[in-house]
Amino acid sequence: MSTAQSQSSGERIYDPVAGRVRGFGTTVFAEFTALANAVGAVNLGQGFPNFAAPDFVKDAACAAIAADLNQYARSAGHPRLVQALAQVYSPLFDRPLDPLREIVVTVGATEGIFAAVQALVDPGDEVILIEPFYDSYPAAVTMAGGAPVYVPLRAPAGSRHAGDWTLDLAELTAAITPRTKLLIINTPSNPLGKVYTRAELEAIAAIVHRHNLTVLSDEVYEWMVYPPAEHVRIATLPGMWERTVTLGSAGKTFSVTGWKIGWAIAPPTLAHAILMAHQWIPFAVSTPMQEAVAVALEESDARGYFSWLSRMYRAKRDHLLVVLDDVGLTPMTPDGSYFIIVDTAALDAPVAPGERRDIAICRWLTKEIGVAAIPPSPFYSEPHQYLTDNLARFTFCKTDKMLEEAARRLKKIKTR
Numbered sequence: 001m002s003t004a005q006s007q008s009s010g011e012r013i014y015d016p017v018a019g020r021v022r023g024f025g026t027t028v029f030a031e032f033t034a035l036a037n038a039v040g041a042v043n044l045g046q047g048f049p050n051f052a053a054p055d056f057v058k059d060a061a062c063a064a065i066a067a068d069l070n071q072y073a074r075s076a077g078h079p080r081l082v083q084a085l086a087q088v089y090s091p092l093f094d095r096p097l098d099p100l101r102e103i104v105v106t107v108g109a110t111e112g113i114f115a116a117v118q119a120l121v122d123p124g125d126e127v128i129l130i131e132p133f134y135d136s137y138p139a140a141v142t143m144a145g146g147a148p149v150y151v152p153l154r155a156p157a158g159s160r161h162a163g164d165w166t167l168d169l170a171e172l173t174a175a176i177t178p179r180t181k182l183l184i185i186n187t188p189s190n191p192l193g194k195v196y197t198r199a200e201l202e203a204i205a206a207i208v209h210r211h212n213l214t215v216l217s218d219e220v221y222e223w224m225v226y227p228p229a230e231h232v233r234i235a236t237l238p239g240m241w242e243r244t245v246t247l248g249s250a251g252k253t254f255s256v257t258g259w260k261i262g263w264a265i266a267p268p269t270l271a272h273a274i275l276m277a278h279q280w281i282p283f284a285v286s287t288p289m290q291e292a293v294a295v296a297l298e299e300s301d302a303r304g305y306f307s308w309l310s311r312m313y314r315a316k317r318d319h320l321l322v323v324l325d326d327v328g329l330t331p332m333t334p335d336g337s338y339f340i341i342v343d344t345a346a347l348d349a350p351v352a353p354g355e356r357r358d359i360a361i362c363r364w365l366t367k368e369i370g371v372a373a374i375p376p377s378p379f380y381s382e383p384h385q386y387l388t389d390n391l392a393r394f395t396f397c398k399t400d401k402m403l404e405e406a407a408r409r410l411k412k413i414k415t416r
């Protein structure tokens with residue numbers, strides 16, 4: 001099985017002493033946000049925008065509340081929202097999407113991940129997770145009784161670009177067994193900001209076909225792609241529509257992560273399976289928030305909103321790249337998302353015996369420099385966590401004022 005690692009699925013036992021289900025503890029985001037608050041650090045760790053949502057989006061929400069849209073929504077999604085999603089995505093998928101049979105609205109993409117995995121994974125099935133992965137994937141797979149199988153992206157030493165991190169196709173193929181059911185891909189990716197190229201996706205699609213797999217494509221950062229990079233939807237590659245579930249998020253798209261509105265787009269059989277899981281998870285999603293997202297989507301094109309979003313984030317990315325580089329936190333330029341992974345090898349901060357270096361460095365940055373970053377080891381399976389020893393993740397989805405304050409504090413790294 002080369003270096004890919006499989007994890008058994010027998011972890012779903014409530015531990016009354018720890019007060020939690022074994023294997024699912026506090027997340028690194030909760031821990032570092034609490035630490036950042038406690039020491040008054042500028043939090044460039046957790047990826048939520050701290051700036052106002054666009055007025056046209058907020059106005060739509062106020063109008064939806066005023067219109068008394070207060071009752072349960074249609075389980076698969078508020079009709080106006082699925083209609084608006086079909087309108088926006090049909091040209092992008094190069095096919096007329098059926099709003100009533102090919103779209104399921106979820107409680108953020110997080111529920112989309114969970115419902116899709118519940119729908120598609122049976123106990124004992126294996127699911128390929130590409131490292132670094134978004135941390136809810138292994139939890140969703142394990143809770144479905146499946147077994148995550150990990151395949152890391154690998155970068156040449158001294159890499160300065162997220163695009164240099166690539167999937168070894170031989171390693172991917174070796175990780176596939178007769179039990180493999182699903183492959184989860186994330187483009188643009190969190191935490192790396194890698195945008196898979198068409199050629200990379202075609203190569204993955206060929207393997208998916210050969211082994212008759214289904215793909216869950218998490219594309220929540222689809223509008224945060226920085227030219228010349230181009231967002232390619234794997235579902236649009238030949239023969240892939242039939243075997244792909246694509247996820248999106250209003251939280252990321254409209255800077256309203258607390259609204260928790262997401263969607264799954266898939267052929268009718270897969271969408272129906274997701275709906276059958278979804279109806280027993282939240283049953284339905286907030287009606288007025290769905291109405292607001294519908295109106296926001298309807299207006300986005302005419303307002304040039306999506307290209308504005310990408311330009312706005314690109315300027316923030318470029319600013320933070322210069323700041324990080326200047327203080328010796330060697331950044332790997334992301335082509336998408338609002339995260340930057342840096343190489344911290346040049347930092348000589350203290351690491352206690354037995355402590356993971358990436359966690360120690362991020363604690364030190366938070367406490368001593370006053371800027372919180374996220375250690376990337378939780379985005380890896382345990383056997384591969386050593387790959388993140390010299391890495392930290394910063395986010396730039398923050399106001400320019402906050403990024404400037406972070407820049408001022410980060411300069412301390414040079415002068416200490």
Ligand SMILES: Cc1ncc(COP(=O)(O)O)c(C=O)c1O
Pocket residue numbers: 047107108109110111134186189190218220248249250251252257260261262
């Ligand atoms: C890769 C990825 N997928 C899904 C999500 C969750 O999206 P949502 O906020 O819509 O639940 C996130 C949020 O950080 C993410 O980074």
